[in-house]
Amino acid sequence: MEINDLTPAEQQVWRAFPTGATVDFREGGDDEDTVEGAQWGPERSIRATVLRALLLNGPRVPGEVAALKVQGARITGTLDLRHATVDSVVHLSHCHFADAPDLSGAHLPYLNLRDSVLPGLMIARARVDGSVRLTRCRFSGVVHLGGSHISGVLFLERAEFAAVPETGPVLRLSHVTIEDDLCAPGLRTHGEIRLDGAAVAGSVDLNDARLHHPGNAVLDAQTLVVEGDLLMRRVEATGCIGLRGARIAGRFDLSYSRLSNPDDSALRASSCTIGELWLRKGPPLVGRLNLRRAQVDVLFLEPEVVPDEVYLSSLVYTTLTPHEPAERRLPMLERDADGYVPHAYEQLATSYRRVGDDHAARLVQLAKQRRLRSTRAWYGRLWGYVQDATVGYGFRPLRAAIWLLSLLAIGSTAYALHHPHALKASEAPHFNPVFYTLDLLLPVISFGQEEAFAPDGWYQYLAYALIITGWVLATTVVTGVTRTVSRQ
Incomplete structure (x- = not known):
């Protein structure tokens, strides 16, 4: 150009x-x-x-x-x-x-x-x-x-x-x-x-x-x-x-x-x-x-x-x-x-x-x-509500301890008013309603009361309920304590 x-x-x-x-x-x-x-x-x-x-x-x-x-x-x-x-x-x-x-x-x-x-x-x-x-x-x-x-x-x-x-x-x-x-x-x-x-x-x-x-x-x-x-x-x-x-x-x-x-x-x-x-x-x-x-x-x-x-x-x-x-x-x-x-x-x-x-x-x-x-069937949700109310799914062990103390009070009162009969009267220790209830609730420790006495009637069903809830609650408390100790 x-x-x-x-x-x-x-x-x-x-x-x-x-x-x-x-x-x-x-x-x-x-x-x-x-x-x-x-x-x-x-x-x-x-x-x-x-x-x-x-x-x-x-x-x-x-x-x-x-x-x-x-x-x-x-x-x-x-x-x-x-x-x-x-x-x-x-x-x-x-x-x-x-x-x-x-x-x-x-x-x-x-x-x-x-x-x-x-x-x-x-x-x-x-x-x-x-x-x-x-x-x-x-x-x-x-x-x-x-x-x-x-x-x-x-x-x-x-x-x-x-x-x-x-x-x-x-x-x-x-x-x-x-x-x-x-x-x-x-x-x-x-x-x-x-x-x-x-x-x-x-x-x-x-x-x-x-x-x-x-x-x-x-x-x-x-x-x-x-x-x-x-x-x-x-x-x-x-x-x-x-x-x-x-x-x-x-x-x-x-x-x-x-x-x-x-x-x-x-x-x-x-x-x-x-x-x-x-x-x-x-x-x-x-x-x-x-x-x-x-x-x-x-x-x-x-x-x-x-x-x-x-x-x-x-x-x-x-x-x-x-x-x-x-x-x-x-x-x-x-x-x-x-x-x-x-x-x-x-x-x-x-x-x-x-x-x-x-x-x-x-x-x-x-x-x-x-x-x-919330994702489970109705029966799963029902059991979940029970776990939540009682022990907070294991993340609230203090709540489980409160339940244990409440059940201990209920059982002690019930068996204090109605002593279970001794299986062998000559060998049975002195009945103590508090330690008898603890024997039912605590799955590991034994105070010799549960083996010596047998309740009857609805008191027997109360004993069964205490044994079952005791297993669940005591296990929850132990798990919570173990988790806390392991974090420390």
């Missing part, structure tokens, strides 16, 4: 390229609204074919670093760099693109389109040796970076993605590899973000994002791998956040966030491996919380955040914080949509025992037995 074929604006860019000088067409500085770029005249319009010619075969000056640096231009036509190898920095900020650039399969050193307005962007399967900066860009179409390799940071701070009539994600980052951070605080989307299979060597920052895709996936990050943190503090998400099979080495922080997806999952983190999961300082999730088969080292979960429906089957966590009474944690287990999940109760009891709160652990175990009772 000859310089004589260029417009004055294009000639200005052509002459600045060899030395990497910046060409700024803006008239109002940073306050200028790039959305109005469609009205800009030829004095600040650049054909995409001119930019392509510069990047692929532009003039060079020995000793200078060529770079394309343009601000405030209207780019007409499609910037087509498919499978091209570009050795110059591309910096097109505050620009208005008439058509979506296509950089699929390209190899670039650095790409900066900050504060620009674009109808879309294609950078699929590309390689960028530096960073990609899309800060405060506004997109009216799909942005596709799937399969790309970015050696630096992917910047999307306060970028805006409008809803598109076609189905599918508005931001496609499937299988992208980022060797640094994904920095997108304040991101605004109306549609799905797809991050499935992506790998981020640093952290993902989505703090203060506003994600909107009601009734659908707002963030699909299945099998996402993040070596740092996934930060989503103060996020407002309308739609499902899906992280099935993801691996987050650091902290997945949802503090102060509002997640809403009625009639479906608001957060699906099943089969995930997470260093720390923080759900705190926010309103209850509107929708389901799915943590099936997830493995979490530290689960920071406040009871107030837990929604009305959860899935906790096979959830494993090492530490549960903040420390709350069992009465505040148990309703979460009762909301499990899978019904009675024994593993969930065992996990909660284990976490309490790990911090030395044995009382709370016993309450959880007791709640587990009561929940199990």
Whole structure:
């Protein structure tokens, strides 16, 4: 392309390229609204074919670093760099693109389109040796970076993605590899973000994002791998956040966030491996919380955040914080949509025992037995009520001791008023109603009273009842004492 074929604006860019000088067409500085770029005249319009010619075969000056640096231009036509190898920095900020650039399969050193307005962007399967900066860009179409390799940071701070009539994600980052951070605080989307299979060597920052895709996936990050943190503090998400099979080495922080997806999952983190999961300082999730088969080292979960429906089957966590009474944690287990999940109760009891709160652990175990009772037939439930009322399923041995003392009083009174007859009057010891009742109640200790005397009538049936209840209650007391001693 000859310089004589260029417009004055294009000639200005052509002459600045060899030395990497910046060409700024803006008239109002940073306050200028790039959305109005469609009205800009030829004095600040650049054909995409001119930019392509510069990047692929532009003039060079020995000793200078060529770079394309343009601000405030209207780019007409499609910037087509498919499978091209570009050795110059591309910096097109505050620009208005008439058509979506296509950089699929390209190899670039650095790409900066900050504060620009674009109808879309294609950078699929590309390689960028530096960073990609899309800060405060506004997109009216799909942005596709799937399969790309970015050696630096992917910047999307306060970028805006409008809803598109076609189905599918508005931001496609499937299988992208980022060797640094994904920095997108304040991101605004109306549609799905797809991050499935992506790998981020640093952290993902989505703090203060506003994600909107009601009734659908707002963030699909299945099998996402993040070596740092996934930060989503103060996020407002309308739609499902899906992280099935993801691996987050650091902290997945949802503090102060509002997640809403009625009639479906608001957060699906099943089969995930997470260093720390923080759900705190926010309103209850509107929708389901799915943590099936997830493995979490530290689960920071406040009871107030837990929604009305959860899935906790096979959830494993090492530490549960903040420390709350069992009465505040148990309703979460009762909301499990899978019904009675024994593993969930065992996990909660284990976490309490790990911090030395044995009382709370016993309450959880007791709640587990009561929940199990509700799943049994009527006769099983009836026996369960008896166990609960008498000995608290063995987790309240003091109650069993009280029952033993009560039965001892009843038996002693009954046999004091009506002495059983001696089997061998000449050999029988002096009858003592208290020790006779103890002989009936205690299955191991013998005071010689039971073998020497035999009641008759209903007193005999009372003796049978005392023997049976004594076995059950005494065993419960011994078990409770043994459990306490073993914990000490």
